[in-house]
Amino acid sequence: MPRKHKTLPRLFVELPLAVGAELQLEKAQSNYLVNVLRLGEGGEVILFNGTDGAFRAVLANGSKKAARLTIEEQTSAQTAPSKIDYIFAPIKTARLDYMVQKATEMGVNALRPMQTQHTQMSRINYDRMRANAVEAAEQCEILNVPQVHEATTLEKLIANWAETDPNRILVFADEETKVSDAAVALKPYDNQQVAVLIGPEGGFSEAERQLLRAQSFCVPIxxxxxxLRADTAAIVALTLVQSNIGDLR
Amino acid sequence: MPRKHKTLPRLFVELPLAVGAELQLEKAQSNYLVNVLRLGEGGEVILFNGTDGAFRAVLANGSKKAARLTIEEQTSAQTAPSKIDYIFAPIKTARLDYMVQKATEMGVNALRPMQTQHTQMSRINYDRMRANAVEAAEQCEILNVPQVHEATTLEKLIANWAETDPNRILVFADEETKVSDAAVALKPYDNQQVAVLIGPEGGFSEAERQLLRAQSFCVPIxxxxxxLRADTAAIVALTLVQSNIGDLR
Structure with missing residues (x-):
């Protein structure tokens, strides 16, 4: 926001993209392009796939089952991956959709669901998370669609941290932190790899909070x-990280 | 977030509140308390009215049409009004609901709808905005329910600013601002009265942007x-203001 007027529709595809290439879309995306976006033959669309950048393509064949496109030019180079992962305890569906969309808008690199003691987590719908991330990326002209990771538990996350991701700090919202200013807490970690962790609406248990605080890689803010509701807390925490040690400066 | 467990339900009422008072709720709120919250006689609820603080009350008579409550004790003093107003171009209903809820969570003092050149604004549903603000205040333990102002236009807002609110700065998101760091832009205005302005999804027109920039009270960030979508931009801008010159420090 604000967005430019009359921008072309954007479509995420899981296909390699290059100038001059011809693509055939599968049925669901063909239908979306022709019936939902109402693109006619000769109509233009921006395609991206999360790795090759963005391209302007022209509809060569408006079949609702197998639309064909020709890629005419690259409109944006692929952007560098974000340094920020987002780790979260899943919440109820409607607001989880929203949270995933918003984390994508805020430029995170990965969406990492996590079980905590107070998380009411039934089956995680990974496809739905992925679809929400793609939709937000399409709408907000984001070229890095965040990866959706398999769910883990807070204990495993902490136990494996040093081995899997030793240079990443873990920023978490701690209502009892003594360093009340996020700018002060985050200052030593300029440009570092970060994971932002938002707990469940019920909060972390006292044991979990102690576990987090005991880790040298954890930064309470x-x-x-x-x-704040969890979906609001996500945007607030990501704004504080992006504005203090990320790209919102 | 995180929120405490087992907190009592909270109910906003438009009645004076004081320890020892007995209240009779009107029909809709009686029904909500007894049928939705399933409060039985002797059950407890936190009441607030936006001016007197928060009070623990006990249900004396569980009538679904005219529930009676006795106020037992004050649980919180009324909080000071926020220094931040939120001015916004209304967006589509579902996300407008969300935006109003989120602005309330972020602690704004007033919700001020505004027409711009690129705003698609049909009839504004003030009651719905008010209900969303009340709901967010109930859920997030906010005692200052933001006032919903009558809609105005950007031109009128600017024309009347010096007369109606001369000491308030107007912070707006400007994608072309040269001061890229909100911390730098906001620094001179520590603790000042602020209005945060978020434009429509179509952006401000060039004339509107020039108008805003020409005002000495306008601070582009x-x-x-x-x-960002407008509802995300709202939370990001409010976070930047609260974390740099407000109460999120």
Missing amino acids: SLGPRI | SLGPRI
Whole structure:
């Protein structure tokens, strides 16, 4: 926001993209392009696949079952992957959709669901998370669609951290932190790899909070004096990280 | 977030509140308390009215049409009004609901709808905005329910600013601002009265942007390199203001 007027529709495809290439879309995407976006033959669309950048393509054959496109030019180079992962306790569906979309808009590199003691987590719908991330990327002209990781538990996450991701700090919202200013807490970690962790609506258990605080790679920050819902806390925490040690400066 | 477990339900009422008072709720709220929250006689609820603080009350008579409550104790003093107003171009209903809820969570003092050149604004549903603000305040333990102002136009807003609110700065998201760091842009205005302005999804027109920039009370800030939807931009801008010159420090 604000977005430019009359921008072309954007479509994420799981196909290699290069100038001059001809693509045939599978049925669901063909139908979406022709019936939902109402693109006619000769109509233009921006394609991206998360790795090759963005390309302007022209509809050569408006079949609703197997639309064919010709790639005319590259419109953007692929952007560098974000340094920020987002780790979260899944919440109820409607607001989880929203949270995934918003984390994508805020430029995260990965969406990592996590079980905690107070998480009410039934089956995780990974396809739905992925679809929400793709939709947000299409709407907000983001070329790095975040990867959706398999769910883990907080204990495993902490136990494996040093081995799997030793240079990444883990920023978490701690209502009892003594360093109340996120700018002060984050300052030593300029440009570092970061994971932002938002707990469940019920909060972390006391044992979990102690576990987090005991880790040298964990950085507690305050999200302020008000109670925030988890989806709001996500955007607030990501804004604090992006504005202090990320690309929102 | 995180929120405490087993907190009592919270109910906003438009009645004076004081320890020892007995209240009779009107029909809709009686029904909500007894049928939706399933509060039985002797059950407890937190009441607040936006001016007197929060109070623990006990259900004396569980009538679904005219529930009676006795106020037992004050649980929180009324909080000071926020220094931040939120001015916004209304967007489509579902996300407008969300935007109003989120602005309330972020602690704004007033919700001020505004027409711009690129705003698609049909009839504004003030009651719905008010209901969303109340709901967010109930859920997030906020005692200052933001006032919903009558809609105005950007031109009128600017024309009347010096007369109606001369000491308030107007912070707006400007993708072309040269001061890219919100911390730098906001620094001179520590603790000042602020209005945060988020334009429509179509962006401000060039004339509107020039109008805003020409005002000495306007402070342009950048919301970063990504395109944000208006409801996300609201939370990001409010976080930047609260974390730099507000209460999120």
